[in-house]
Amino acid sequence: MADSSLPSVSELLAVAVAALGGSERPGQARMAEAVREAIETDEHVAVQAGTGTGKSLAYLVPAIRHAVAAETTVVVSTATIALQRQLVDRDLPRLAEALTGPLGRAPTFAILKGRRNYLCRYKLTTGASDDDEPALFDPRSVSSLGRQVARLHEWAEETTTGDRDELVPGVSELAWRQVSVSARECLGAGRCPSGGECFAEQAREDAGHVDVVVTNHALLAIDAMESFPLLPEHDVIVVDEAHDLVDRVTSVATGQLSEALVAAAARRAGRACDQEVADRLAEAGEGLGLIMADTEPARLDHLSEALEGAVTAVRDAAHACVTAIGPDRKDDADASNVRKLALAALGEVHDDAVRMLAAVQPPIAERREVVWLSSPPSQAPSLHVAPMEVGGLLRERLFGDRTVVLTSATLTLGGAFDHLARQWGLPVHRKDHPGQTGHPDPRDRPEAVADGESAPASAEPVWRGLDVGSPFDYPRSGILYVARHLPPPGRDGLADAYLTEITELIQAAGGRTLALFSSMRAAKQAAEALRERIEHPLLCQGDDSTGQLVREFAADERTCLFGTLSLWQGVDVPGPALQLVIVDRIPFPRPDDPLASARQRAVAARGGNGFMSVAASHAALLLAQGAGRLLRTTSDRGVVAVLDPRLATARYGGFLRATLPPFWATTDPEVARAALRRLDAAAERVPEAAR
Structure with missing residues (x-):
């Protein structure tokens, strides 16, 4: 039950602005009230707030008040690391100090990233690497990579978070992969020998008990796409830098196939199943590499017979490896880890091959995914598959059962929110313009287009667009x-x-x-x-x-x-x-x-x-x-x-x-x-x- 005895949003905003040495900004006050109203009515709001508006404070104050009143968590997602750090290192600490008195306690916050961003103690102690390159047999070898891995071992004894961003100076992506795992590769805290001291699990645990969790659009996308939750339970999301949301979600949803990726999956499979089966996958990967080398980089509306055959061979060989690996040996953590790593790599290779083959089957006008081949300078060629649109995913998984606040300095194009609304999967307002509220016209509903009737009001997300301007002349x-x-x-x-x-x-x-x-x-x-x-x-x-x-x-x-x-x-x-x-x-x-x-x-x-x-x-x-x-x-x-x-x-x-x-x-x-x-x-x- 929400605590209604707390000061109002406008009162808290005044306290915060005064404590931070700022001055009253009309746009900031309008935005804060719009966010409050969206939270209270369970509707969505898109707020264009020009530079200098103070939009961080405008959404954090009502978000914190809601979290404290309802004893829940609010998620704030950003596109850039710079804004994440600004929120966690500057804005939230100062705001928490200012609001402690009026709220009766200090608001709490944490940052949460994808599992790959945290050091994995189990992988660190077992020395399991992602590749069988000679330089990786001994992580402490004198090679450049070995020196970086050795430094990671030393850092592991000092860090309390295991967060990659706290390692200064940083290390290469290849070095970091030797001490980290993806969500697919993780054994799970309950089965991992190092689960009790897992940095990623500790970050999730911390995030589950705070008022505000700061994350990024990539993790937000993964949370929406996966069947298991990565973010703590929440009923409000603030998407800052919302103009970049579609591109970040698309990037997460993009699959890739290359000879190197297939070879890595085959090596992992070779540790978990019969080597002869794994060798067939490696051979399929080599064949794919040869065909791609003879194919011009471009969007592929159709796969050539040779390329289709190569992708099919990779798909079938990966499936054969999965079948050969068999059931899990739960009593053997090391064997379970080898199996999990192999299945993660094989699953990605298999699923991306399936997507590529399926993407080019429908008539071009009906396709939902795009396939292309890229061949950057000094790099091996690779195949990619990406969704044509992500609005359907966002509409169902992001806007479905929570309040979403979308904000940026740039949300209107040509003076209207329509373009980004369509990309987000939201219905377009027939009469919407900056500063005006509205509800979706029934004719915009796909159901109405299909059957000539308007759908029930509950079938569409209800949202408003608001441009609060800028204090700049x-x-x-x-x-x-x-x-x-x-x-x-x-x-x-x-x-x-x-x-x-x-x-x-x-x-x-x-x-x-x-x-x-x-x-x-x-x-x-x-x-x-x-x-x-x-x-x-x-x-x-x-x-x-x-x-x-x-x-x-x-x-x-x-x-x-x-x-x-x-x-x-x-x-x-x-x-x-x-x-x-x-x-x-x-x-x-x-x-x-x-x-x-x-x-x-x-x-x-x-x-x-x-x-x-x-x-x-x-x-x-x-x-x-x-x-x-x-x-x-x-x-x-x-x-x-x-x-x-x-x-x-x-x-x-x-x-x-x-x-x-x-x-x-x-x-x-x-x-x-x-x-x-x-x-x-x-x-x-x-x-x-x-x-």
Whole structure:
């Protein structure tokens, strides 16, 4: 029974804001009340909250109040590690201290990740490795990998959490795999000899007794897809960075087959069943590798006879290994572990092969999954299969029996929530627009389309969309400059006119630049050219870890940082260190991107505009996220420079611009450069201690 004697959400928010030294923000108060209302009415809410709104506080306060009042747990999911760490290391500790008095006790919280993120004591002590590479026979060998594993053994004696993120500096993925297991591979706490001191189980235990559990979209997706729960029992989920939810869920639901993966499964199987049976799987994997090497990387609408035969051989050989392994020997922990590891690898290989064969059987217009072959430079080719859409999964498993709060600085595209609502599996509001509430139109229900009748109200998730705006005065604080005079971007790298434009903008800004590129190739080309043209320090993604590069960039106001996708989101550098954001081109997905192209074709087959629904919407989200790096506080000023003239000239340009913050706009390069020179001069006049 919920405790109704607690202070109201508005009262708690006022206490929290005062304790944290902030000021009242109307958008923050509106969002907090919307979250409270959603929790109380068991409805869902999508809140677009611009930078500076204080959305973390706006959802944490009502979430904590609900958890304390109802003696339950609330889950908060994020897309990025940076936001997870911000919540757990900064926001929640400060908020818990501020609300302890009004709530009568200190709110509690914990972070929970997938099992693979925690060190496995049993695997550590048995020395069981994922591969039979010579370097792994002795984990303490002098090889680079051996040194990393030896360091992990030393760290295991010191750590109290076993959380990979607490190991600084980190180790390679291959080294970490030698001391960790996936959920499929785990013996289970009740049967594992080390179950009583398992780090992953301890994290789950801790998470089951706190008010707020912070996790990530990947674990949220796994929890939704698996038959066993990974998250503690909860009735409210807050999905922060919700614009990234579909991509993260799709990534988790993507299967892969390669010769190396099949070989690893065969090696594991060889420890648990007759070697001759395992050898047949290894041979099938080799055959698959040879066929893939002769196949062009692309989306595969049909499997060639040879490729279909190779995938079928892998499927059947994996099934034969599973059959040969036989029943579990529960009295022998080591044998049980070997069996579990083998079945986990075999299950993934078998199930992904089944998915690939099934995906290409229906007529193209009716397909629900996409298959493609990739062959990155210096890597062996691999087959992939991914769902065309994940809305059905989210609708059934995420929105079915709990309240979901979705929030981000970017949720509306072209001024409406419709696009993301469809991707999430939510019904579209016929009259919905930012700031307006609504209920689904019965005609949007698939049942209604099928039989001409409206379904019962309970058949559809009920939700509202709300845009609480931003405290920023965008027209006075920022300029959107579109370089209309430049030629359209080409496929052969950055034209010299683009490099000249970037040079002139950075010189006007005196450095202070984050340059976002649509590919790593373009970022490196620009960095190499600009280092010879400007006098300011220039960092490029790949020179060091992304976190370290961002810290260096923020520490020196004259420094420039060039990079690609991971810098388009999550970079938070307030003040004069960042007064210019450059975007080299509209970030459309590549025309040959297998998943995006298949989704576009599917939309077109239903009579829709595939380009606008998929490519333009993808670009709009990413463009808005990139532009959002400019203004991080109400005192920030600067310019977003988009070098792609299509933003001003193409028919879809208006749709893309409607998704961006309402900056003052210009296509005059001298206006942009003059503004940057004034900002640079103003920043120079302000003593560093006063900033």
